[in-house]
Amino acid sequence: MKTPHAEAFFDPQTSTFSYVVHAPGNAQCAIIDPVLDYEPHAAKTSTESAQKLVDYIKANQLELQWIIETHAHADHLSAGAWLQSQLGGQIAIGSPITTVQNTFKTIYHLGDHVKTNGEPFDVLFKAGDQFKIGDMTVDVLHVPGHTPADMAYHVHDLGIFVGDTLFLPDVGSARCDFPGGDAEQLYDSVQKLLSFPDDTVLFMCHDYPPANREPQHACTVAEQKQHNIHLRDGISKAEFVKMRTERDATLGMPRLILPSLQVNIQAGKLPQPEDDGHRYLKIPLNRF
Numbered sequence: 001m002k003t004p005h006a007e008a009f010f011d012p013q014t015s016t017f018s019y020v021v022h023a024p025g026n027a028q029c030a031i032i033d034p035v036l037d038y039e040p041h042a043a044k045t046s047t048e049s050a051q052k053l054v055d056y057i058k059a060n061q062l063e064l065q066w067i068i069e070t071h072a073h074a075d076h077l078s079a080g081a082w083l084q085s086q087l088g089g090q091i092a093i094g095s096p097i098t099t100v101q102n103t104f105k106t107i108y109h110l111g112d113h114v115k116t117n118g119e120p121f122d123v124l125f126k127a128g129d130q131f132k133i134g135d136m137t138v139d140v141l142h143v144p145g146h147t148p149a150d151m152a153y154h155v156h157d158l159g160i161f162v163g164d165t166l167f168l169p170d171v172g173s174a175r176c177d178f179p180g181g182d183a184e185q186l187y188d189s190v191q192k193l194l195s196f197p198d199d200t201v202l203f204m205c206h207d208y209p210p211a212n213r214e215p216q217h218a219c220t221v222a223e224q225k226q227h228n229i230h231l232r233d234g235i236s237k238a239e240f241v242k243m244r245t246e247r248d249a250t251l252g253m254p255r256l257i258l259p260s261l262q263v264n265i266q267a268g269k270l271p272q273p274e275d276d277g278h279r280y281l282k283i284p285l286n287r288f
Contacts, residue, residue, distance in 0.1 A: 145186025
């Protein structure tokens, strides 16, 4: 098998990287963390970002096998359900999504049609699972801390898709103040990732670059260990937890958290139309 490849697509509205992962000569591919465009002022969805993934897959004559979420995102809506309607494939996420579904079903006061058993995701990965993207082997790593359900995916001979666990070294780490988040767990999760060989490539889900550089989607374990402003070598767990807790206390909620989570715990499926033919999102007042 030839060296696997990850094609990165950046959405500047949410600073999110989505990926198409495949190996030359192998038709099967996976999409990781796809974005459904959402304009909050008009409550309007569109598929411009997701269509770029479709166009790439079709242009390269690929077959979509997986749509993989690293976690239930709070900063963008998932395009998983729409992509599945266009190209097929199975939508997968970590099995602790059941905890997140239960939490946010309560917060949004959602009805019995919303399940807390992992539905409507097709596959729930557990820590230690191994699966295939075509001939590529992928190991599933549970990396809680940002949320209880964060997973990282180690694609052999390519690298690790870390979700929101880590950012680039000059940006640092993810917040831990969402329901179920835990800074001590995040520290331990990052140490798990940084225990891989120094030349292991880490693929980011987001980048929030300083003014002196353009967005970048990857770095190495060595670069993180040497330069991460929050988690480089020599920073203790106690120091990190103190910094992360104090920093999180100053942060506002993500711009799209209210529409995102009620959609993303449903694998990107939008609410069913009501009797007037329109779909409606719920906004819980004074819950965050």
